[in-house]
Amino acid sequence: MSILVLCETESGNPRKSAFELLGKAKALGLGTVTALVLGPADGASVAALGGYGADSVVHYNAAALGSHTTGAVVKALANAVAATGATIVLASATQISRDALPRLSARIGAGLAVECTDLRNDGGTLVGRRPIYAGKALVDVRVSSRVGLFTVRPNSFPVAASTGATAPVTTSDGGISDADIDVRVVQTLAPESKQVDLTEADRIVSGGRSLKSKEQFDAVIRPLAAAVHATPGASRAAVDAGYAHHGDQVGQTGKVVNPSLYIAMGISGAIQHLAGMRTSRVIVAVNKDADAPIFQYATYGIVGDLFEYAPLLQREFEKMLA
Numbered sequence: 001m002s003i004l005v006l007c008e009t010e011s012g013n014p015r016k017s018a019f020e021l022l023g024k025a026k027a028l029g030l031g032t033v034t035a036l037v038l039g040p041a042d043g044a045s046v047a048a049l050g051g052y053g054a055d056s057v058v059h060y061n062a063a064a065l066g067s068h069t070t071g072a073v074v075k076a077l078a079n080a081v082a083a084t085g086a087t088i089v090l091a092s093a094t095q096i097s098r099d100a101l102p103r104l105s106a107r108i109g110a111g112l113a114v115e116c117t118d119l120r121n122d123g124g125t126l127v128g129r130r131p132i133y134a135g136k137a138l139v140d141v142r143v144s145s146r147v148g149l150f151t152v153r154p155n156s157f158p159v160a161a162s163t164g165a166t167a168p169v170t171t172s173d174g175g176i177s178d179a180d181i182d183v184r185v186v187q188t189l190a191p192e193s194k195q196v197d198l199t200e201a202d203r204i205v206s207g208g209r210s211l212k213s214k215e216q217f218d219a220v221i222r223p224l225a226a227a228v229h230a231t232p233g234a235s236r237a238a239v240d241a242g243y244a245h246h247g248d249q250v251g252q253t254g255k256v257v258n259p260s261l262y263i264a265m266g267i268s269g270a271i272q273h274l275a276g277m278r279t280s281r282v283i284v285a286v287n288k289d290a291d292a293p294i295f296q297y298a299t300y301g302i303v304g305d306l307f308e309y310a311p312l313l314q315r316e317f318e319k320m321l322a
């Protein structure tokens, strides 16, 4: 069996999610692990993927892959599956793979299991565990086609330190040219904040409608998030009221997150919010209503006023993480 891991890059360097997937792919013990890097990337950091579990690296460095347009990514993935003889493809559940893998699935006739939160080797077959019905149930899925595609939510697996090994890199244009681009990216605007993106954040502090104004959201949630070394998030009610940006929204119509720690400040725990954060490893909820649904899912709960507890938590985290 041969596993191909799509390793996404940012500014030419592999993203954390690439290390997570490579480590897990190796630990599965199902066969050789090939890292696939698309677009221009730093040669040394590509070879260094060997330290995270890649036996070899295929680097398609065609300029056309630099902007990750869907058509070109799908073609590159199909070419890489054919070139490596991969029987399993792993990718992080990001915008790129959400676009590309369903198309790849149709193009090469491969079954697809999306948004897995765990993977295991079951007698030589890969089984993915994924939430369904907005996280109300978990199912174990096997893919019966010759090639199986699996996307995995970021932060599902820990990242082990690099062993320092390097992997042999095969570099080519992967058969991709400008003719494969059907959508051109004319400008990329970097986000104002340097915070870790919500979908990749290891810690998140979210605020709800209870914050009552943008000023209070900024004065209570953002400093608490900074103290926790977390990315701020918000419920849809808070976003609709203008307290936070739409990009901060967690939930069914916002971002699906999977952090180690999710702190919900004054959020009721509506099913649509839970759909986006229920798989978080540790959930802490502060809510003044003891019957708020969020408490059914919280690892730790505080029944109380967030305006009282936020500064206390902030002070303790500042001391702890100073």
Ligand SMILES: Cc1cc2nc3c(=O)[nH]c(=O)nc-3n(C[C@H](O)[C@H](O)[C@H](O)COP(=O)(O)OP(=O)(O)OC[C@H]3O[C@@H](n4cnc5c(N)ncnc54)[C@H](O)[C@@H]3O)c2cc1C
Binding pocket: 207, 208, 209, 210, 234, 235, 236, 237, 238, 249, 250, 251, 252, 253, 254, 255, 265, 266, 267, 268, 269, 270, 271, 272, 273, 276, 286, 287, 288, 289, 292, 304, 305, 306, 307
């Ligand atoms: C199709 C659809 C899609 C949706 N998508 C999303 C989505 O992606 N994300 C999302 O979040 N929602 C989504 N929603 C909305 C969702 O149903 C809820 O309305 C929303 O999540 C409620 O946000 P909230 O918990 O901040 O507000 P509320 O439900 O108003 O809850 C506020 C909570 O704060 C508590 N509270 C009030 N004051 C304090 C205080 N001082 N201290 C402590 N606690 C306090 C209250 O007890 C209450 O539990 C969607 C809805 C629909 C219909």
